[in-house]
Amino acid sequence: DPELCKEVGIKKFKSISNRSLPSAFSGSPLGQKGLFSTRDARWSAMRNAIVSLYQPSHLASLIPTMQTYIKSSADHISSNITEDINMSILSHKLSTDIIGQAAFGVNFGLLDAENKANKDCDDQNEVTEFIKEHMYATTSLKMDLSGSFSIILGLLVPILHKPFRQILKTIPGTADRKIHQTNLKLSKRVDEIVAKRASEKSRSSKDFLSVVLNANDTDKASRQLFTPDYISALTYEHLLAGSTSTAFTISSALYLISKHPEVEKKLLEEIDRFDPHDKTLNADELHNNFPYLDQVIKEAMRIHTGSPLVARQTSQKVEIGGYILPKNTWVWIAPEVLHKDPKHFPEPNVFRPERFDPACEEEKKRHPYAFIPFGIGPRMCIGQKFSLQEIKLTLIHLYSRYIFRHSHKMESPIEFDYGVVVNFKNGVKIRAIKRVNN
Numbered sequence: 001d002p003e004l005c006k007e008v009g010i011k012k013f014k015s016i017s018n019r020s021l022p023s024a025f026s027g028s029p030l031g032q033k034g035l036f037s038t039r040d041a042r043w044s045a046m047r048n049a050i051v052s053l054y055q056p057s058h059l060a061s062l063i064p065t066m067q068t069y070i071k072s073s074a075d076h077i078s079s080n081i082t083e084d085i086n087m088s089i090l091s092h093k094l095s096t097d098i099i100g101q102a103a104f105g106v107n108f109g110l111l112d113a114e115n116k117a118n119k120d121c122d123d124q125n126e127v128t129e130f131i132k133e134h135m136y137a138t139t140s141l142k143m144d145l146s147g148s149f150s151i152i153l154g155l156l157v158p159i160l161h162k163p164f165r166q167i168l169k170t171i172p173g174t175a176d177r178k179i180h181q182t183n184l185k186l187s188k189r190v191d192e193i194v195a196k197r198a199s200e201k202s203r204s205s206k207d208f209l210s211v212v213l214n215a216n217d218t219d220k221a222s223r224q225l226f227t228p229d230y231i232s233a234l235t236y237e238h239l240l241a242g243s244t245s246t247a248f249t250i251s252s253a254l255y256l257i258s259k260h261p262e263v264e265k266k267l268l269e270e271i272d273r274f275d276p277h278d279k280t281l282n283a284d285e286l287h288n289n290f291p292y293l294d295q296v297i298k299e300a301m302r303i304h305t306g307s308p309l310v311a312r313q314t315s316q317k318v319e320i321g322g323y324i325l326p327k328n329t330w331v332w333i334a335p336e337v338l339h340k341d342p343k344h345f346p347e348p349n350v351f352r353p354e355r356f357d358p359a360c361e362e363e364k365k366r367h368p369y370a371f372i373p374f375g376i377g378p379r380m381c382i383g384q385k386f387s388l389q390e391i392k393l394t395l396i397h398l399y400s401r402y403i404f405r406h407s408h409k410m411e412s413p414i415e416f417d418y419g420v421v422v423n424f425k426n427g428v429k430i431r432a433i434k435r436v437n438n
C-alpha cells in the first residue's frame with residue numbers, strides 16, 4: 001500500500017543491513033567484526049563520510065578507469081572469439097577489478113593476465129588467492145540446501161543461527177566450517193590491505209578506503225567510530241556488494257539481449273547513432289544519449305532481480321496490512337516477487353524494455369515502489385549510480401564491437417543459485433561475433 005509505505009517505510013523501520021542476510025553475514029568477515037550488532041549509528045556516520053564518493057562529479061571522474069578495465073575485457077573476448085565465453089566469470093572479474101580500484105585503490109589485475117608485477121601488492125599470487133576466496137565466499141552464502149545449514153536455519157529462526165554456527169564451524173566437512181575458514185583468511189587479507197594503506201603518509205582521496213582513513217587522520221571523533229576492524233569490514237562489504245550484483249546484471253543483460261533480436265537491433269541503432277567505438281564518453285553523454293539502453297538494463301534487472309531479499313527490523317510496534325508487528329520484528333521483502341506482479345508489469349515474464357519508456361502508459365501508471373532492484377529508503381544501495389555507470393559503459397563498449405549469441409552449451413531454461421546475490425548456476429555461456437567495420 002503506497003500510503004503505508006510512505007508512512008511506515010521511512011519513519012518506523014530501522015534498516016539493519018544491506019541486501020540483507022544478517023544471519024548469513026554474521027558468519028562472514030562483516031559479521032565477525034560485529035558490524036551488524038552496532039552498525040546503525042556508525043553506519044550513518046560512515047555513509048556521510050563516503051557519500052561524496054558516490055556523487056555525480058566523483059563518478060564522472062571514474063569513467064576513464066572503468067573504461068580501461070572494460071576495454072581489457074573486450075580484448076579478452078577478441079582473443080577468444082572462436083570460443084565460448086562464460087560471461088558470468090568475465091563480468092565478475094571486470095566488476096571486481098573496478099571495485100578493487102574504487103574501494104581499495106588496488107589493481108587486482110584479474111583481467112590483465114600479463115600483469116605479473118602488480119604495483120600495489122608484493123605478491124600477485126596473494127591477490128589471485130584473495131579473489132578466489134572472495135569468489136568462494138560470495139557464492140557460498142547460499143539460501144538453498146546446498147548452503148550452510150546454520151545460514152538456512154538462521155533465515156527461518158534467526159535466534160538459532162549463532163549457536164548452531166558456533167557448533168558446526170568446529171565440525172570438519174561442514175559448509176559452515178569451510179565458510180568460517182575462508183572468512184578468517186579473507187579477513188586477514190583485508191586487514192593487511194587496510195594496515196598497509198593506514199601506514200602510508202600520503203593517500204589519494206579517490207578510493208573508499210583512503211577517504212575513511214584520511215577522515216580518521218584529521219578527526220578524533222571519526223577515529224573513535226571507525227576502528228581498524230570496522231574499516232576492514234566495510235571495505236570488504238564494498239568489495240562484496242560492488243562486484244557480484246553488478247556482474248550478475250551485466251551477464252543477465254547479455255543473456256536476454258542475445259535472446260531477443262528485436263531488442264538487440266534497436267539497441268545497436270542507439271549505440272551506433274552515437275558511434276562510441278574506442279571513444280571515452282563523458283558523464284553527460286552517458287546520461288542523456290542512451291535512453292533505450294536504460295530501459296534494457298531496468299528490464300534485465302526486473303526479469304532477473306539480483307538481490308533476493310531486503311530486510312528491515314521494526315523499531316516500534318506497527319500495523320501493516322492488518323498485521324500487528326511487535327517491536328524488533330524482522331520484515332523481509334522479496335523484490336523479484338514485486339517485479340513479477342502482473343498488476344504492475346503485465347505479462348511479467350516477457351522481456352520488453354519498452355515498458356520502462358517514460359512515455360509508455362504502463363510506466364506512467366506504475367507505482368513508484370513497484371520496481372526496487374536497489375532497495376528503498378535511506379538505506380537503499382549506496383552504489384546504485386556507480387553500478388549503473390559501469391553497466392552502461394560496459395554494454396555500450398561491448399555492443400559497439402560485438403554481438404552475442406548463446407553457446408549451444410547454454411542450458412534452457414536457465415538455472416539459478418540463490419545466494420546473498422542471485423547467480424547463474426552454470427554461468428551465461430555465449431559466443432561473440434565481431435561486428436563489421438568495428
Ligand code: HEM
Pocket residue numbers: 015017018019020047099237238241242243245246249306307310311373374375376377378379380381382383384386387
Ligand atoms: C546492479 C548492481 C547492484 C544492485 C542490484 C544492488 C542492490 C542492493 C540492494 C538491494 C541493497 C539493499 C538496499 C536496502 O536494504 O534497501 C544494497 C545495499 C548496498 N549496496 Fe548495492 N547493489 C548493486 C551495486 C552496488 C555497488 C557497485 C556498490 C558499491 C560500490 C554497492 C554498495 C552497497 C552498499 C554499501 C549497501 C549497503 C547500504 C546500507 O546498508 O546503507 N552496491 N545494494
